[in-house]
Amino acid sequence: MSPEAYLILSAIIFSIGAMGVMLRRNAIVAFMSVELMLNAGNLAFVSASNTWGNLTGQVSAFFVMVIAACEVVIGLAIIVTIFRSRRSASVDEPSLLRW
Amino acid sequence: MNLSLPQAEALVLQSASGLFSLTWILIALPLFGAFLILTFGKQLKKVGPYLAILLSGASFLFGFTLFLQMLSQPETERGFLVPVYTWISSGALNVSFGLQLDQLSMAFVLLITFVGTMIHIYSLGYMEHDENRGRFFGFLNLFVAAMLLLVLADNYLLLYVGWEGVGLASYLLIGFWQKKPSAATAAKKAFVVNRVGDFGLSLAIMTMFLAFGTFTFSAVNAGIQNAQDWVALTIGLLLLLAAAGKSAQFPLQSWLLDAMEGPTPVSALIHAATMVTAGVYLIVRSATIFNASEAARNAVIIVGAISLLAGAIIGAAKEDIKKSLAGSTMSQIGFMVVAAGLGPVGYVFAILHLITHGFFKAVLFLGAGSVMHATNDNVNMRRYGGLSKLMVFTFGTFLIGYLAIIGIPPFAGFYSKEYILEAAFSHSIWVGLITLFGAGLTAFYMTRMVIWTFLTPARWEEGVHPHESPKTMTFPMIVLAFGSAVIGFALTYNHIFEHWLEPVTGFEEPEAPISITALTTIALSVVAAGVLLAIYRYRAVDRETPQNVTFLTQAARQDLFGDLANETLLMKPGQVLTRRLVAIDEKAIDGTFTGLAKAIWATSRLLRQTSTGYVRSYAAYIVGGILLIMFLLLIARL
Numbered sequence: 001m002s003p004e005a006y007l008i009l010s011a012i013i014f015s016i017g018a019m020g021v022m023l024r025r026n027a028i029v030a031f032m033s034v035e036l037m038l039n040a041g042n043l044a045f046v047s048a049s050n051t052w053g054n055l056t057g058q059v060s061a062f063f064v065m066v067i068a069a070c071e072v073v074i075g076l077a078i079i080v081t082i083f084r085s086r087r088s089a090s091v092d093e094p095s096l097l098r099w
Numbered sequence: 100m101n102l103s104l105p106q107a108e109a110l111v112l113q114s115a116s117g118l119f120s121l122t123w124i125l126i127a128l129p130l131f132g133a134f135l136i137l138t139f140g141k142q143l144k145k146v147g148p149y150l151a152i153l154l155s156g157a158s159f160l161f162g163f164t165l166f167l168q169m170l171s172q173p174e175t176e177r178g179f180l181v182p183v184y185t186w187i188s189s190g191a192l193n194v195s196f197g198l199q200l201d202q203l204s205m206a207f208v209l210l211i212t213f214v215g216t217m218i219h220i221y222s223l224g225y226m227e228h229d230e231n232r233g234r235f236f237g238f239l240n241l242f243v244a245a246m247l248l249l250v251l252a253d254n255y256l257l258l259y260v261g262w263e264g265v266g267l268a269s270y271l272l273i274g275f276w277q278k279k280p281s282a283a284t285a286a287k288k289a290f291v292v293n294r295v296g297d298f299g300l301s302l303a304i305m306t307m308f309l310a311f312g313t314f315t316f317s318a319v320n321a322g323i324q325n326a327q328d329w330v331a332l333t334i335g336l337l338l339l340l341a342a343a344g345k346s347a348q349f350p351l352q353s354w355l356l357d358a359m360e361g362p363t364p365v366s367a368l369i370h371a372a373t374m375v376t377a378g379v380y381l382i383v384r385s386a387t388i389f390n391a392s393e394a395a396r397n398a399v400i401i402v403g404a405i406s407l408l409a410g411a412i413i414g415a416a417k418e419d420i421k422k423s424l425a426g427s428t429m430s431q432i433g434f435m436v437v438a439a440g441l442g443p444v445g446y447v448f449a450i451l452h453l454i455t456h457g458f459f460k461a462v463l464f465l466g467a468g469s470v471m472h473a474t475n476d477n478v479n480m481r482r483y484g485g486l487s488k489l490m491v492f493t494f495g496t497f498l499i500g501y502l503a504i505i506g507i508p509p510f511a512g513f514y515s516k517e518y519i520l521e522a523a524f525s526h527s528i529w530v531g532l533i534t535l536f537g538a539g540l541t542a543f544y545m546t547r548m549v550i551w552t553f554l555t556p557a558r559w560e561e562g563v564h565p566h567e568s569p570k571t572m573t574f575p576m577i578v579l580a581f582g583s584a585v586i587g588f589a590l591t592y593n594h595i596f597e598h599w600l601e602p603v604t605g606f607e608e609p610e611a612p613i614s615i616t617a618l619t620t621i622a623l624s625v626v627a628a629g630v631l632l633a634i635y636r637y638r639a640v641d642r643e644t645p646q647n648v649t650f651l652t653q654a655a656r657q658d659l660f661g662d663l664a665n666e667t668l669l670m671k672p673g674q675v676l677t678r679r680l681v682a683i684d685e686k687a688i689d690g691t692f693t694g695l696a697k698a699i700w701a702t703s704r705l706l707r708q709t710s711t712g713y714v715r716s717y718a719a720y721i722v723g724g725i726l727l728i729m730f731l732l733l734i735a736r737l
Contacts, residue, residue, distance in 0.1 A: 092713060
């Protein structure tokens with residue numbers, strides 16, 4: 001398989017994730033889309049590692065996974081807290097920081 | 100035509116030694132008195148007035164001692180320079196606080212301290228019932244100190260300090276009764292009109308620096324001989340402007356009549372005997388400058404002549420005794436200014452008339468104050484009358500002052516006026532005729548004043564019981580009346596005054612077209628005609644002001660439209676200008692900044708639309724930004 005195919009796949013997955021963040025109203029789903037974008041990046045890293053023949057890309061993928069995990073912990077904690085006070089997981093509801 | 104000082108009799112200024120090096124004490128004594136009284140007024144409530152009189156008198160005694168010492172010097176060695184300390188020393192500008200004691204300043208020192216002390220004593224009685232009289236005496240001392248500084252300064256800049264000082268004292272004293280709005284306004288008016296004259300003096304000083312690099316009298320006098328023509332003309336005209344302001348001459352005369360709002364001792368001291376004569380002093384002190392420019396001299400004569408006539412006409416129509424005397428002062432100073440403008444032929448006589456006027460005008464004002472005191476502070480002459488038997492001392496001294504001012508021999512005014520007439524006729528027939536007419540007018544309005552105040556039957560207000568004034572008031576009046584009687588004769592006997600002043604100002608014998616006896620006879624007949632005309636016209640007096648009078652009388656009642664002219668030419672345009680400037684400030688300048696603020700506000704109103712509060716729109720902005728960056732990177736790679 002040519003490396004370009006993996007990069008194109010990574011780009012498609014990234015776009016789907018970006019669309020998901022912009023278009024889905026549920027906070028958990030938006031979060032999942034963010035995870036999608038991160039994993040698309042992982043794919044790109046690993047494919048690059050294969051292309052260049054060294055392990056730099058794979059190590060970077062590890063870093064991204066660790067960071068994604070931390071981010072999920074904090075992000076889900078925030079979402080659960082907001083859900084507890086508002087009884088709703090919609091991202092459109094909290095719109096008080098406006099002009 | 101340039102006239103120069105005859106070199107043979109010119110004064111040689113020497114550095115002071117011995118008693119003369121203490122000349123600054125003359126100024127220090129009243130200044131110290133002013134400082135003490137004005138700073139420690141509450142503690143010195145009882146003693147203050149006496150302290151002021153003591154210090155003023157001490158200044159006179161010291162001045163008299165210096166005078167006696169000066170008499171023992173030979174004629175050309177009577178000028179002394181007394182350096183006190185270096186005031187300004189900055190690059191090209193070097194001004195020292197130094198005093199010049201010569202015959203001219205000595206004459207003034209004696210006049211100021213003597214008449215000043217007499218008026219201090221008079222104020223004891225006059226201001227007896229005023230609770231602020233301590234402050235009054237403090238201001239009087241301040242005035243004496245400032246006036247002495249003015250006449251003793253050895254350079255124009257220090258003279259200016261004294262000039263401003265007397266202006267300040269005048270303001271404080273005119274507006275002494277602060278609660279009276281008319282008094283406060285009059286004080287402001289005096290100060291502002293004087294300021295115009297001060298402007299002239301400061302410009303003159305600047306011109307001197309430009310032309311000579313220094314301000315001392317000796318250096319300017321020496322430099323004028325070699326300077327270009329415009330220098331003398333410019334300085335002369337500017338000094339004339341300054342003198343006109345201080346001496347209430349045309350066109351800066353409007354403040355003097357309003358200044359009568361102040362207590363009568365103030366009118367007597369400042370606005371008759373001393374401060375208003377500072378202008379004449381300035382002109383005579385700058386004799387060398389005026390000698391060098393005929394145009395400046397002619398300007399001086401014209402200003403003096405106009406003021407002479409205008410003052411007399413105004414004085415003849417006023418029913419307020421103090422305002423009538425103020426018009427008289429303006430007129431008499433006009434005499435002095437005309438004499439000073441005639442050149443070396445008239446300087447001595449201008450000063451002679453200044454001294455005699457100091458005495459008899461002070462007597463007249465003190466007498467007016469006495470009459471006011473007796474009639475519950477009424478100033479309207481139409482409500483006087485019948486006072487000759489009830490106020491003997493006042494009537495007697497006023498009568499002597501009256502005879503002196505109209506110029507009846509052997510009283511003081513006769514000698515000084517005769518000499519001025521003689522000098523005027525030797526210059527030109529027109530100046531002579533104007534001064535002669537002025538002398539006649541003087542007789543006219545003064546006779547009117549004496550008749551209405553003393554000799555006509557009583558026309559008093561309700562509750563007025565006239566009585567003679569206390570001794571503290573009559574004593575100075577008697578002393579000054581005695582002076583008015585003898586000083587003219589004493590100073591002109593054997594021409595001693597001419598010889599006294601000659602080394603300072605120069606003197607030329609006037610060559611009158613007609614003989615002295617003929618001139619004297621004509622002058623006395625003009626005076627007699629004025630007296631008789633006044634007796635005929637004013638032997639009966641209306642209690643109420645008549646309204647159907649000639650246009651000249653109506654104009655004179657309104658100060659010959661002086662105030663009206665000032666208002667139309669200066670005040671109204673000035674008000675319009677200030678209002679326009681305020682409008683520009685509010686609309687244009689404030690408007691620019693307000694407009695700027697409004698523009699920023701409108702922009703921010705637009706920009707804040709981006710803060711929607713929706714998370715998804717922020718996510719969209721982020722994605723859009725990333726796309727933009729990628730697009731730009733792509734273009735760059737291509």
